[in-house]
Amino acid sequence: xxxxxxxxxxxxxxxxxxxxxxxxxxxxxxxxxxxxxxxxxxxxxxxxxxxxxxxxxxxxxxxxxxxxxxxxxxxxxxxxxxxxxxxxxxxxxxxxxxxxxxxxxxxxxxxxxxxxxxxxxxxxxxxxxxxxxxxxxxxxxxxxxxxxxxxxxxxxxxxxxxxxxxxxxxxxxxxxxxxxxxxxxxxxxxxxxxxxxxxxxxxxxxxxxxxxxxxxxxxxxxxxxxxxxxxxxx
Ligand SMILES: [Ca+2]
Numbered sequence: 688x689x690x691x692x693x694x695x696x697x698x699x700x701x702x703x704x705x706x707x708x709x710x711x712x713x714x715x716x717x718x719x720x721x722x723x724x725x726x727x728x729x730x731x732x733x734x735x736x737x738x739x740x741x742x743x744x745x746x747x748x749x750x751x752x753x754x755x756x757x758x759x760x761x762x763x764x765x766x767x768x769x770x771x772x773x774x775x776x777x778x779x780x781x782x783x784x785x786x787x788x789x790x791x792x793x794x795x796x797x798x799x800x801x802x803x804x805x806x807x808x809x810x811x812x813x814x815x816x817x818x819x820x821x822x823x824x825x826x827x828x829x830x831x832x833x834x835x836x837x838x839x840x841x842x843x844x845x846x847x848x849x850x851x852x853x854x855x856x857x858x859x860x861x862x863x864x865x866x867x868x869x870x871x872x873x874x875x876x877x878x879x880x881x882x883x884x885x886x887x888x889x890x891x892x893x894x895x896x897x898x899x900x901x902x903x904x905x906x907x908x909x910x911x912x913x914x915x916x917x918x919x920x921x
Pocket of ligand 1: 745748899
């Protein structure tokens, strides 16, 4: 009886995740780093260029190690034309010595309004996630710091930011840790590159490991994010 109950519980929990996995859209860019470089694995042609970052043991296969000084990976000019976005990655911070180190950023400087989209840490009274987004609604770039979900150095954490045209959301390990309202479509500017592990103006370098970076032109649900966390690199 107990076994049957446990089986029923497992089926109840895994059903929505399985459904979410079946409905996952294809990323516009996906980097597993498993080949020791920043090859884009969906075939979109958005190959990353590695500057200093080195292959290291990852949460799945290999990851990239960033020295917290001048390492980064450039994805070149990447714009989202659907209006919606999801950015996600696995990260293991060695330290938060640069407390607002960039995980993924499309920006010309560290000034808030110079960001198109950006996912970083933010360490004041404990490290949490921070999301910046500019849209075509005429307002400045919005900066949002997750009120929940403290981050700790030395452990693998799955981090994600989504925007569905109405809300910016942050997720830690597939659990929503904050949301705020926003309107408009994701802004575009082909002159501004997207970098992993550092702001494209050279500042705010990340110190630690980053694995399995994905960018979607859809706002993924919490269930879809959890399905990705569970599915590995498939
Ligand atoms: Ca990997």
